[in-house]
Amino acid sequence: MADTPAFRVGVVVERRPSSSPWAEHAWRIAAIVPEAPGTPDGQVLGQEGDATLIYAGASDVEFHRVETANYRDNLASGHAGLWVTLALLPEEPGIRLVAVTADPAEGESMTEIGDLLVEVAPMPPEIAERLAEFVRVHHVERKFIKRKRD
Structure with a gap:
């Protein structure tokens, strides 16, 4: 295994109207999927x-040897997750x-950086298996x- 193996994942989000007076939309991670080449970032998949x-869009998930203790704790939690960081934009x-x-x-x-939204999504089993082997x-x-x- 390489020192920092990486693989691409795609992220599907769900947007709903917000009941909050401070936000127009409420967002949640709907799915972590294999990268969908040819699918443009921001494409509406359905309603x-x-x-x-x-x-x-798609992003690389990298594993680093110096972070194995954190990965081990993530896997041992019983609810292994992927932290997805999203930037809120004024345009569509x-x-x-x-x-x-x-x-x-x-x-x-x-979570400490300005207007970013950080959500935890369940880690797909195939990623958890690769991460466990890396650890x-x-x-x-x-x-x-x-x-x-x-």
Whole structure:
């Protein structure tokens, strides 16, 4: 396995009218799918009632050896997830895919940046299997050493 294997995933979002006076739309991740080559970012995939499904785009999900402890904790949680970062836009379709990560710490850090929306989506089983294998091969337990004051 390479040091930072990557694979592409596509993100489908659902847009609904918001009941909040501060937001025009409410967004949620509808699906994480294999990349759909040829499908333009922002393409409307369908509509049901007041919900619109939109292909937000594709992104690389990379695994890094130094983050294996975070990946292991994500997998052990019982609800392994992918953190999807979206930028809200004033023009149609109203959203742009920024990043997708399996590292909970990286995903949480994206919540501190301005007008970004960060949602956790269930990790598809095939990604979880690849991530588990990556952790099995690359994880090195690091002993915690408490530093003493001088």
